[in-house]
Amino acid sequence: MQAQGRRERWVVGGVDQAALTVCWDGELLNGDAYRARMAALAAERICTWLMDEGAGFDSQTPNQGFVRLRPADIAVLVPGRREAQAMRRALRARALPSVYLSDRESVFDSQEALDMLRWLQAVAQPGDLGLVRAAWASSTWALSLPELQRMAQDDALLDERCELMRSLQHIWRSQGVLPMWRQTLHRLGLPQRWLAQLGGERRLSNVLHLAELMQQASQDALAVPGEAGLIRWLTQHVLEARAGRSQAEDQIVRLESDADLVKIVTIHQSKGLEYPLVLMPFAGHFRPFKSRGSKRCSAPCRTVLTSNGT
Incomplete structure (x- = not known):
């Protein structure tokens, strides 16, 4: 032909x-x-x-x-x-x-998934300063080095960060993990910041998709009991994805704007x-x-x- x-x-x-x-x-x-x-x-x-x-x-x-x-x-x-x-x-x-x-990579094999795991751990235990610092230092939230240094030296600022974690923990326990993630995005002004950056739309889509998957998993109280159960669930999926053992179609994110790239x-x-x-x-x-x-x-x-x- x-x-x-x-x-x-x-x-x-x-x-x-x-x-x-x-x-x-x-x-x-x-x-x-x-x-x-x-x-x-x-x-x-x-x-x-x-x-x-x-x-x-x-x-x-x-x-x-x-x-x-x-x-x-x-x-x-x-x-x-x-x-x-x-x-x-x-x-x-x-x-x-x-x-x-x-x-065909899973959304669990993304930097956002790893950073969201750290965030969940800190929100579940807002009194653990090590977990709180690790969560805020994650690259997904994109804090500058001066901001991180200030948080390391300013006890009052660190207390504010811990208080925010406690507030998010209350939302997680009373309303669910998806509302907690929405509040995180809103309070930190992350969508506006990400969408102004190269690759920011992909980052936002990954976070929203992961949040929805967490919400679906958390609704099965027998399989994923409570905060600790959801953290174990996310940890398992991240490890499986990084080992190449997770290829479910609903774990793959596509963007409408992909056609313009x-x-x-x-x-x-x-x-x-x-x-x-x-x-x-x-x-x-x-x-x-x-x-x-x-x-x-x-x-x-x-x-x-x-x-x-x-």
């Missing part, structure tokens, strides 16, 4: 670009260095295109004409999870959000070249065959490949 291609032309600065571009880097690197190098090169190329007002698609029709390139037009095809993580790190370092469409997807899960602009920064990646008497090669070919799907 012959590919139909796309009608629009991929142009940069008003100049037509080739349907297929191959870039070579002949330096021999180990696996980690190779992934970091190729991810950085691809991320830099994406940044250059997105900052160029002349980079986009020309439909050659009077009604539409030229349309500037958007992050949603770009897909990065990767062999597997390690390459996807390297690519996301490289994009994040350049303030470019992305979504890994092949991501640079897409990262594994090659075997991509449905052909369905995206306007495709990069394959790890096209030279391979799994070396190791037979008896042979040495394993750890120097794959260095290739960055881009295509506009035509």
Whole structure:
């Protein structure tokens, strides 16, 4: 079957670009260095295109004409999870959000889940200063170093934090764990702070989803009895997720705005070249065959490949 291609032309600065571009880097690197190098090169190329007002698609029709390139037009095809993580790190370092469409990680395998566990432990025992300090120092709440230092030195401020924990404990016991989390978000002004940050929408979605899962679990008093039971339940799920033993569909979060991000997807899960602009920064990646008497090669070919799907 012959590919139909796309009608629009991929142009940069008003100049037509080739349907297929191959870039070579002949330096021999180990696996980690190779992934970091190729991810950085691809991320830099994406940044250059997105900052160029002349980079986009020309439909050659009077009604539409030229349309500037958007992050949603770009897909990065990767062999597997390690390459996807390297690519996301490289994009994040350049303030470019992305979504890994092949991501099947549980929400329990997130930093938010670990930090929410610390928070639950402190709310359950607000008189334990060690637990309170650990909870406030969690990265999810994003307190600055001066704030944390002030809390370590100012007993009055620490007392205020403990009193807040006691107030939240009362809400947890009287109304449930979900209202307690809502009050936490409201009193600390976290949604507004997170949504102003890169990746903040994902963080807020993770916290809200985890809070709902905790509420559902806590409604089964026999399986999850009281505060201690919920803490054990969350601890177990976090440990299982980190060990790769938790893949329930209701534990995976998707965002509506994922469609507006640079897409990262594994090659075997991509449905052909369905995206306007495709990069394959790890096209030279391979799994070396190791037979008896042979040495394993750890120097794959260095290739960055881009295509506009035509």
